[in-house]
Amino acid sequence: MVSIVLVSIAIVFVLTYFKKWGWLWREWITTVDHKKIGIMYIIAALAMLFRGGVDALLMRTQLTLPGMEFLDSQHYNEIFTTHGTIMIIFMAMPFLIGLMNYIVPLQIGARDVAFPFLNALSFWSFAFGAMIFNLSFVIGGSPDAGWTSYTPMAGAALNPGPAQNYYLIGLQVAGIGTLATGINFMVTILKMRAPGMNMMRLPIFTWSTFITSFIIVFAFPILTVALALMTIDRIFGSHFFTLTGEGMPMMWANLFWLWGHPEVYIVILPAFGIFSEVISTFARKQLFGYKAMVYSMVVIAGLSFIVWVHHFFTMGAGGGVNSFFSITTMLIAVPTGVKIFNWLGTMYKGRIRFDTPMLWSLAFIPCFVIGGVTGVMLAMAAADYQYHNTYFLVAHFHYVLIAGTVFGCFAGLTFWYPKMFGHKMNEKLGKISFWLFVIGFNVCFFPMYFLGFAGMPRRTYTIEPEWMPLNVTASIGAVLMAIGFAVFVYNIYYSFRYSKRETHGDTWDGRALEWATTTPVPFYNFATVPKVEGPEAYWILKEKGGTTYEKDKVEPIHMPSDSGIPFIMMAFMFVASFGLIWEWMWMAIPGIIGVLVCMVIRSFDYDDGFYVSVKEIKRIEEKAREGEQ
Amino acid sequence: MSAHTDLNTGPLEYRSHEGRMTILGFWIFLGAEVVLFSTLFATYAVLFGKTADAPVPAELFELPMVLIMTFLLLTSSFTCGIAIHHMRRGSLKGLFVWLGITLALGLGFLGFEIYEFVHYAHEGASLPSSAFWSAFFVLTGTHGLHVLLGIGWAVLILIQLRQRGLTPVTSRKVFVVGLYWHFLDVIWIFIFTSVYLIGMVV
Ligand code: HEM
Ligand SMILES: [Cu+2]
Numbered sequence: 001m002v003s004i005v006l007v008s009i010a011i012v013f014v015l016t017y018f019k020k021w022g023w024l025w026r027e028w029i030t031t032v033d034h035k036k037i038g039i040m041y042i043i044a045a046l047a048m049l050f051r052g053g054v055d056a057l058l059m060r061t062q063l064t065l066p067g068m069e070f071l072d073s074q075h076y077n078e079i080f081t082t083h084g085t086i087m088i089i090f091m092a093m094p095f096l097i098g099l100m101n102y103i104v105p106l107q108i109g110a111r112d113v114a115f116p117f118l119n120a121l122s123f124w125s126f127a128f129g130a131m132i133f134n135l136s137f138v139i140g141g142s143p144d145a146g147w148t149s150y151t152p153m154a155g156a157a158l159n160p161g162p163a164q165n166y167y168l169i170g171l172q173v174a175g176i177g178t179l180a181t182g183i184n185f186m187v188t189i190l191k192m193r194a195p196g197m198n199m200m201r202l203p204i205f206t207w208s209t210f211i212t213s214f215i216i217v218f219a220f221p222i223l224t225v226a227l228a229l230m231t232i233d234r235i236f237g238s239h240f241f242t243l244t245g246e247g248m249p250m251m252w253a254n255l256f257w258l259w260g261h262p263e264v265y266i267v268i269l270p271a272f273g274i275f276s277e278v279i280s281t282f283a284r285k286q287l288f289g290y291k292a293m294v295y296s297m298v299v300i301a302g303l304s305f306i307v308w309v310h311h312f313f314t315m316g317a318g319g320g321v322n323s324f325f326s327i328t329t330m331l332i333a334v335p336t337g338v339k340i341f342n343w344l345g346t347m348y349k350g351r352i353r354f355d356t357p358m359l360w361s362l363a364f365i366p367c368f369v370i371g372g373v374t375g376v377m378l379a380m381a382a383a384d385y386q387y388h389n390t391y392f393l394v395a396h397f398h399y400v401l402i403a404g405t406v407f408g409c410f411a412g413l414t415f416w417y418p419k420m421f422g423h424k425m426n427e428k429l430g431k432i433s434f435w436l437f438v439i440g441f442n443v444c445f446f447p448m449y450f451l452g453f454a455g456m457p458r459r460t461y462t463i464e465p466e467w468m469p470l471n472v473t474a475s476i477g478a479v480l481m482a483i484g485f486a487v488f489v490y491n492i493y494y495s496f497r498y499s500k501r502e503t504h505g506d507t508w509d510g511r512a513l514e515w516a517t518t519t520p521v522p523f524y525n526f527a528t529v530p531k532v533e534g535p536e537a538y539w540i541l542k543e544k545g546g547t548t549y550e551k552d553k554v555e556p557i558h559m560p561s562d563s564g565i566p567f568i569m570m571a572f573m574f575v576a577s578f579g580l581i582w583e584w585m586w587m588a589i590p591g592i593i594g595v596l597v598c599m600v601i602r603s604f605d606y607d608d609g610f611y612v613s614v615k616e617i618k619r620i621e622e623k624a625r626e627g628e629q
Numbered sequence: 630m631s632a633h634t635d636l637n638t639g640p641l642e643y644r645s646h647e648g649r650m651t652i653l654g655f656w657i658f659l660g661a662e663v664v665l666f667s668t669l670f671a672t673y674a675v676l677f678g679k680t681a682d683a684p685v686p687a688e689l690f691e692l693p694m695v696l697i698m699t700f701l702l703l704t705s706s707f708t709c710g711i712a713i714h715h716m717r718r719g720s721l722k723g724l725f726v727w728l729g730i731t732l733a734l735g736l737g738f739l740g741f742e743i744y745e746f747v748h749y750a751h752e753g754a755s756l757p758s759s760a761f762w763s764a765f766f767v768l769t770g771t772h773g774l775h776v777l778l779g780i781g782w783a784v785l786i787l788i789q790l791r792q793r794g795l796t797p798v799t800s801r802k803v804f805v806v807g808l809y810w811h812f813l814d815v816i817w818i819f820i821f822t823s824v825y826l827i828g829m830v831v
Contacts, residue, residue, distance in 0.1 A: 240672065251672065
């Protein structure tokens with residue numbers, strides 16, 4: 001808490017001292033450029049990874065020795081709740097959405113996303129949502145009912161005060177933006193592809209984004225409703241999930257996981273996309289089984305909606321229901337297996353290079369398989385009565401989430417880093433952080449499977465003596481991961497200072513269109529949009545000696561104008577949210593009115609953007625391409 | 630982003646790349662709205678009959694009033710269609726008149742809904758009365774809120790039509806709000822049958 005306040009003060013001070021407020025406003029806060037928005041997402045996600053990681057370390061410290069008195073039980077509850085929520089909602093998803101934002105329009109040869117203004121709105125709704133959630137540690141108490149927030153425990157009767165409201169409203173505000181992102185990317189991918197890029201020529205990361213967007217559009221409204229119902233229960237006294245008034249607490253579990261399970265695929269499919277890109281680039285081969293990859297993602301997306309009950313096999317659903325959901329859950333292993341074999345097939349006989357992005361992708365495969373196999377073990381309903389809510393589960397979901405999503409984010413960031421910032425991340429530091437993190441990860445979580453068998457329950461704040469050795473091991477692993485992360489972050493700083501600047505856009509000898517433009521990418525992305533003649537568009541372009549700057553074909557480019565409305569609107573939303581959290585209607589209502597006024601202003605805004613002149617384009621391109629010849 | 634109109638045939642609202650994208654995006658948004666309402670319907674179904682000590686729906690629901698509301702909303706969907714028809718013919722005046730009628734009918738619907746809610750509350754059935762009534766008020770209330778937003782939105786577009794006349798942008802806006810309006814009508818049909826009709830007989 002003190003640290004949050006100090007960091008905020010420090011940021012304000014630094015900005016004022018260097019007179020950067022105007023710059024910040026003009027260049028970043030009002031931007032509608034998908035690339036800048038992507039970078040802001042990633043920075044915020046890294047900050048949240050840090051915050052969630054500190055939570056994790058605190059928990060691991062408390063659990064190292066029996067009878068530790070580092071955190072009391074209430075504090076422990078608050079920390080695992082915010083840790084889980086932040087990691088999934090405010091770290092994993094934004095990180096991936098950030099990468100999508102930066103990369104997808106480039107991969108399909110577009111100038112921006114379909115709705116740039118909406119994109120900025122999405123980002124600010126996420127940012128303010130995260131702020132609301134983090135504020136809970138400073139004022140009024142943090143939510144403590146787990147990231148799943150089961151009722152009736154999270155209801156007003158058993159959990160009074162504003163703490164739980166932070167969870168409800170923070171997620172709600174961020175969720176609206178996520179939904180908008182889903183719509184935005186669906187339209188972008190359907191409507192903004194370069195000429196010749198039909199759906200079966202899309203780079204696989206773009207495909208994964210497309211399917212993820214589908215899941216978002218069909219899953220997030222469920223969360224919206226569930227959160228709203230619980231908010232209404234808590235603030236206006238309705239009886240959806242209460243024990244009184246014939247409410248049904250169990251309905252929360254159903255609604256939550258109807259969204260929650262698809263959510264885990266929202267954070268895993270884009271990571272699959274990243275691994276596919278990285279593996280084919282560094283194995284220097286076309287992706288093996290492209291179509292199988294696409295179809296397996298489609299099947300996974302479909303199945304993800306009909307497995308939710310596996311999260312509460314033990315809550316009395318009966319044999320028939322449990323069997324059904326047990327089988328659907330296990331089915332997901334099939335398309336996932338297909339993907340694993342495709343990755344292996346891609347590497348088979350490839351000339352593999354072991355740069356850092358590739359290392360993350362290689363480490364992902366065995367770790368994810370461990371997570372997946374234990375997932376199938378959990379899917380057996382009868383056996384789940386044994387593992388349910390033990391550390392076996394904690395080990396399983398960290399194996400899939402960290403090996404899948406976090407490795408994927410690191411792989412993606414190091415892979416696309418040169419495109420974003422014009423220099424590589426340092427390879428040596430990259431490898432050090434990689435090995436620390438991966439070894440630490442296995443040391444930390446593998447013992448937890450055995451702790452689960454030994455009966456150590458999840459969400460316990462203190463351990464029995466016989467669980468000590470494995471817990472000590474796990475904590476050592478956690479520290480290694482923390483050091484690995486610190487090296488990763490240091491690497492960003494180090495590379496910024498010392499890495500060689502890139503003079504051309506194609507750092508890794510890439511295959512998709514994002515490598516076809518210069519580095520750093522001009523704000524209009526491509527001077528002339530290339531014609532796509534097959535899958536792996538850039539590879540073909542390179543072989544033919546084509547370019548994205550055909551001097552005599554340059555035409556004026558139309559671009560959208562920046563706007564401060566998204567930021568201001570979400571700032572009002574922030575005020576409204578804070579009012580709702582404290583149940584202060586005098587504050588909530590003006591906030592809502594502010595939001596509505598912003599919408600009205602936007603509706604009357606007929607600013608149609610501007611044109612970049614041919615002369616200006618030529619000037620920018622000539623300057624950027626100097627080094628290339 | 631290409632602002633140039635890349636097609637010169639077809640309805641005005643489809644004649645720019647932006648227009649097409651917005652309309653597609655709106656269809657997808659409606660898909661999300663379908664999920665939202667489905668969730669509310671499912672909740673309602675699960676909580677059906679859980680009235681605790683409050684009155685049961687059959688005691689309160691009255692067919693005549695619900696029929697009037699249905700009539701108002703269905704008619705408004707029809708007049709909204711006529712408004713779009715006038716827009717297609719390039720008649721700003723026709724568009725104005727019929728969209729105005731649509732909004733008036735929508736307001737009428739809202740008036741009845743508010744009356745209905747107040748009336749129920751007097752009879753002892755309000756949001757906190759029981760799980761069933763919570764579900765009822767949230768489901769119908771969400772629909773009502775959508776109608777209200779739709780009216781506000783359409784009014785803004787009417788003003789813009791006044792200022793700018795029929796352009797690819799304004800006609801796209803009218804078309805989209807029209808889609809929204811029809812969608813609310815469809816939702817109402819589901820509310821009418823699965824909430825009111827079933828509530829009256831069970
Ligand atoms: C960085 C290393 C990490 C460590 C050392 C760590 C450790 C832990 C620990 C000790 C718990 C509490 C278990 C309990 O008391 O039941 C936990 C819970 C959880 N973690 Fe992590 N975690 C890490 C990273 C992550 C990541 C990257 C994610 C997601 C992307 C994640 C998602 C979760 C979730 C969802 C929970 C459950 C929270 C709840 O029970 O409500 N963790 N983690
Ligand atoms: Cu699941």
